Amino acid sequence: MKIFSAAQLYEADKTTVEKQKITSADLMERAGTQIFQWLHQRLNGAPVPIHIFCGIGDNGGDGLVVGRLLIEHGYSVIVYVVNCSDKRSKNFLLNYDKIKNVTKNWPLLMKGEDDFPEINSEDIIVDAIFGIGLNRCPGGWVKKLIQYLNESKAFKLAVDIPSGLYSNAPLEDKEAVLKANHTLTFQAPKLAFFLPETAVFAPSFDVLDIGLDLEFLHNAEPLAQLISKPEAQRFYQTREKFGHKGTYGHALIVAGSYGKMGAAILSTTAAFRIGSGMVTAFVPKCGYNILQTAIPEAMVITDNEEAFLSDISFDFEPSAIGVGMGIGKNKATVEALKKLFTDSEIPFVIDADALNNISENKGLLKLLPKHSVLTPHPGELKRLIGEWKDDYDKLEKVKKFSEKHEVVVVIKGAYTITVYGDKLYINTTGNPGMATAGSGDALSGVITGLLSQGYDPLLASVFGVYMHGSAGDIASEQMGFEAVMAGDIIDNLGEAYLDLFAQTEPENESSEKN
Ligand SMILES: NC(=O)C1=CN([C@@H]2O[C@H](COP(=O)(O)OP(=O)(O)OC[C@H]3O[C@@H](n4cnc5c(N)ncnc54)[C@H](O)[C@@H]3O)[C@@H](O)[C@H]2O)[C@H](O)CC1
Numbered sequence: 384m385k386i387f388s389a390a391q392l393y394e395a396d397k398t399t400v401e402k403q404k405i406t407s408a409d410l411m412e413r414a415g416t417q418i419f420q421w422l423h424q425r426l427n428g429a430p431v432p433i434h435i436f437c438g439i440g441d442n443g444g445d446g447l448v449v450g451r452l453l454i455e456h457g458y459s460v461i462v463y464v465v466n467c468s469d470k471r472s473k474n475f476l477l478n479y480d481k482i483k484n485v486t487k488n489w490p491l492l493m494k495g496e497d498d499f500p501e502i503n504s505e506d507i508i509v510d511a512i513f514g515i516g517l518n519r520c521p522g523g524w525v526k527k528l529i530q531y532l533n534e535s536k537a538f539k540l541a542v543d544i545p546s547g548l549y550s551n552a553p554l555e556d557k558e559a560v561l562k563a564n565h566t567l568t569f570q571a572p573k574l575a576f577f578l579p580e581t582a583v584f585a586p587s588f589d590v591l592d593i594g595l596d597l598e599f600l601h602n603a604e605p606l607a608q609l610i611s612k613p614e615a616q617r618f619y620q621t622r623e624k625f626g627h628k629g630t631y632g633h634a635l636i637v638a639g640s641y642g643k644m645g646a647a648i649l650s651t652t653a654a655f656r657i658g659s660g661m662v663t664a665f666v667p668k669c670g671y672n673i674l675q676t677a678i679p680e681a682m683v684i685t686d687n688e689e690a691f692l693s694d695i696s697f698d699f700e701p702s703a704i705g706v707g708m709g710i711g712k713n714k715a716t717v718e719a720l721k722k723l724f725t726d727s728e729i730p731f732v733i734d735a736d737a738l739n740n741i742s743e744n745k746g747l748l749k750l751l752p753k754h755s756v757l758t759p760h761p762g763e764l765k766r767l768i769g770e771w772k773d774d775y776d777k778l779e780k781v782k783k784f785s786e787k788h789e790v791v792v793v794i795k796g797a798y799t800i801t802v803y804g805d806k807l808y809i810n811t812t813g814n815p816g817m818a819t820a821g822s823g824d825a826l827s828g829v830i831t832g833l834l835s836q837g838y839d840p841l842l843a844s845v846f847g848v849y850m851h852g853s854a855g856d857i858a859s860e861q862m863g864f865e866a867v868m869a870g871d872i873i874d875n876l877g878e879a880y881l882d883l884f885a886q887t888e889p890e891n892e893s894s895e896k897n
Pocket residue numbers: 392393395396410411414438439440441442443444445467468470472512513514515516517518519520521522525542543544569570
């Protein structure tokens with residue numbers, strides 16, 4: 384699924400109206416009707432008080448449509464107009480008139496703090512104050528209203544986007560954004576829903592299809608691509624009936640140091656579980672017995688040093704190399720990396736201490752084979768590219784870094800974002816249970832294992848991140864977030880493959896769950 388900018392959505396809106404020969408009011412009716420249906424299906428006529436806060440633009444217009452339809456269906460509705468300006472939009476005014484046909488209780492005009500209503504915790508708040516047309520940070524009493532609503536324990540449903548959030552620009556004041564419990568967003572999710580500083584305001588959402596012109600949406604270059612099951616299914620490469628272990632490559636995992644041999648075990652196992660034909664672990668001498676005992680399927684080569692890596696030499700041609708998990712920052716290890724990067728022509732997966740060593744010895748970057756995959760968590764990324772002002776600045780810096788060094792960067796987080804040149808791929812699988820030691824080692828093993836099977840570096844990254852997250856989701860469903868350990872993620876990679884094509888009950892809604 385594509386993520387578009389606010390400007391593109393306005394453009395799509397315009398094209399749709401022209402091509403479908405409808406009015407913009409018709410489109411608003413469609414949007415409002417979708418929101419109404421979502422609520423109606425869940426409330427089923429329950430007499431819960433619904434407070435709808437409408438701004439004076441088209442987001443407010445959507446709120447008025449929802450209000451009218453709810454009133455027509457007998458719900459207990461109070462509509463407020465957050466009267467922050469006289470510049471009411473055409474479709475706001477049209478629906479402001481229409482709502483007066485269905486109720487004697489005209490919308491309440493709010494002009495300041497004195498007009499803030501009492502809201503009980505069992506009530507529902509519908510936030511239709513600002514949508515994607517936000518053009519400045521909410522201030523004055525409107526900001527106070529947003530704060531007042533945030534303090535309420537009532538369920539808060541945002542229309543299109545939580546008010547005060549820009550769809551694709553940095554946050555100015557986190558005190559002036561509505562903290563929605565759920566957001567119903569039109570046609571495509573907004574970039575702000577996926578970035579750490581702003582995602583907290585839209586912790587869950589559904590995408591409502593309002594029938595914007597498909598040709599326009601198909602041809603528009605998105606800000607980012609969202610990776611869910613349908614995309615992952617397309618990435619999957621079928622295993623051949625007559626394949627043999629050589630068909631699926633020979634991955635080399637260069638990992639571990641004294642006290643951190645678990646990292647090597649996790650990456651090696653993950654490379655196997657994602658489908659590598661063969662996996663060799665290259666570890667310091669102290670890891671030999673550990674690896675041979677823990678993973679009998681793996682081959683093991685050792686360094687001359689007992690406790691750290693100093694000379695990474697091997698006598699076969701791996702089809703992919705993952706390096707860095709638990710290797711430490713010994714000087715000799717830096718030299719070993721230099722030689723490894725210089726001698727190899729195939730792209731690497733670079734993780735953990737290999738990233739830290741690169742950050743401290745930037746010359747190593749130039750030695751990296753093109754299309755290598757770097758998998759930093761936020762701390763490692765900061766060491767690599769320096770500080771950033773906000774999430775958007777971070778993405779721009781990573782894009783430049785990716786372009787300059789011709790590498791794929793996997794920014795790990797709640798929504799892991801894979802960056803390649805100016806393209807962004809946002810993953811949708813994964814959960815807080817995966818914030819656990821070794822989860823990153825598992826991911827680097829997964830990506831290395833996919834590379835070894837012939838997935839290209841970008842696909843291996845995007846698909847690997849999806850599969851890793853999906854395995855983590857299956858693990859958490861079985862045991863709860865807290866109990867998940869990295870090994871559980873790896874153990875469920877098989878289930879994640881099965882889940883990829885499992886038959887599921889068809890959804891009877893035109894919405895995408897998240
Ligand atoms: N294209 C679509 O997908 C459709 C979107 N719909 C809805 O329309 C809104 C966008 O409406 P728009 O009128 O352009 O903008 P807003 O309603 O978000 O608000 C604009 C309004 O508010 C003023 N304003 C902006 N920021 C502030 C501020 N900080 N303080 C005070 N006033 C502010 C601004 O000047 C304007 O007057 C979209 O989100 C959807 O909900 C359609 O209904 C269906 C098609």
